């Protein structure tokens with residue numbers, strides 16, 4: 079039997095509806111959440127994502143600034159812009175779109191963003207708070223993954239979750255958030271020798287490896303929930319996830335599609351973080 083689809087678009091629209099209502103309330107108090115997005119270079123995928131973020135801001139009534147800088151921008155020039163945005167009262171959240179050109183040190187840039195305006199949740203202080211379980215701005219894609227699982231009605235407590243991939247922006251934080259929901263978490267990565275065997279033990283399988291259609295049905299326990307974080311642009315221009323959707327949906331439980339799954343949730347969680355930052359910056363929480 080074909081699996082049910084977890085629609086990130088549908089869940090995202092529901093959450094954005096709530097965000098829009100909250101923004102209207104804030105605006106009535108003369109508070110307009112402001113997001114600054116910085117894009118360095120001409121990476122095509124990044125341009126799409128930044129455009130999606132800008133549109134979400136406009137749709138939800140946020141103030142939005144997008145700074146599009148040439149690829150030749152120096153690290154110092156970028157750091158100077160971040161410093162200016164840190165001090166700008168109309169800006170509650172700042173993000174610098176990744177990846178950056180190789181001559182710029184990503185860690186230096188992330189560290190330069192004010193912790194309170196770090197709506198990506200990448201700053202070491204926010205990451206540290208995530209690790210120890212303290213309140214923090216959460217990284218958007220991991221937070222979106224958890225929200226999708228919960229809204230699909232999946233109980234995580236006591237379940238075995240297997241995360242394939244250990245990146246700083248997805249694999250590691252999503253593993254921590256799954257633990258926070260009392261799942262038992264196995265993290266697989268490029269050096270894992272028995273990945274398929276471990277993946278088949280998962281009640282919930284989260285895949286974030288950046289390899290198109292890599293995970294087929296041989297990695298999936300019948301009925302397991304499958305969350306595909308992959309975002310791979312194929313030579314024909316189409317988007318593919320890390321999961322071979324057509325094969326896996328015949329054995330899995332609820333599964334996210336690509337596009338229309340985790341991607342829209344990333345943007346929505348960014349809007350949620352920006353709203354939270356705005357309320358905090360104005361002493362409303």
Ligand SMILES: Nc1nc2c(c(=O)[nH]1)N[C@@H](CN(C=O)c1ccc(C(=O)N[C@@H](CCC(=O)O)C(=O)O)cc1)CN2
Nearest residue numbers: 126127173174175176177198218337338339341342344
């Ligand atoms: N500073 C950041 N950089 C990057 C992040 C991030 O969270 N912060 N994450 C990824 C890219 N990403 C956000 O920027 C992102 C990826 C995909 C989507 C999305 O909406 N995908 C759509 C399809 C879009 C398309 O047509 O290509 C979908 O899956 O339905 C949004 C955001 C790396 N960089």
